[in-house]
Amino acid sequence: xxxxxxxxxxxxLNNYALQLEGMLxxxxxxxxxxxxxxQGYAEFSVNERAENQAYNEILTNPDVLSDYTLKFFGPxxxxxxxxxxxxxxxPGYRTEAVNPMMAQFPAPPxxxxxxxxxxxxxxxxQQMDVDPSQAWRILNxxxxxxxxxxxxxxx
Numbered sequence: 451x452x453x454x455x456x457x458x459x460x461x462x463l464n465n466y467a468l469q470l471e472g473m474l475x476x477x478x479x480x481x482x483x484x485x486x487x488x489q490g491y492a493e494f495s496v497n498e499r500a501e502n503q504a505y506n507e508i509l510t511n512p513d514v515l516s517d518y519t520l521k522f523f524g525p526x527x528x529x530x531x532x533x534x535x536x537x538x539x540x541p542g543y544r545t546e547a548v549n550p551m552m553a554q555f556p557a558p559p560x561x562x563x564x565x566x567x568x569x570x571x572x573x574x575x576q577q578m579d580v581d582p583s584q585a586w587r588i589l590n591x592x593x594x595x596x597x598x599x600x601x602x603x604x605x
Contacts, residue, residue: 570596 508514523531570592577585589597 571600 508518521527523529570588574585574588577588
């Protein structure tokens with residue numbers, strides 16, 4: 451072999467064999483990782499399908515929906531419904547105190563009345579002339595049909 455390929459032939463073959471072995475090891479590791487990922491995705495899809503079937507059963511079968519609703523709003527459910535004052539004292543019902551901070555918040559500001567279509571574009575132009583950075587407020591009050599008509603005319 452040395453006479454046919456030269457003195458460096460064994461070193462070249464050894465280097466080639468080592469690179470081939472490294473490539474094979476990395477391919478096996480990638481395959482193992484891919485197999486684990488595929489199994490995880492398969493389990494996820496099976497679980498999601500079962501959950502979707504359960505939702506479908508609840509939403510399409512009135513008896514199951516009724517049972518679920520009664521349990522949800524029942525005494526042991528997360529949101530019990532109280533029929534009378536004595537049930538508030540029943541041990542099965544959870545009651546929470548009203549947060550006193552809730553009454554201290556100010557009321558949200560009321561929205562301004564929308565502009566009439568015939569006035570709208572005149573007011574918008576006037577606002578654009580005076581202060582263009584605030585013109586969005588006028589557009590925000592517009593009825594959707596007013597803007598749609600303007601776009602239709604522009605086309």
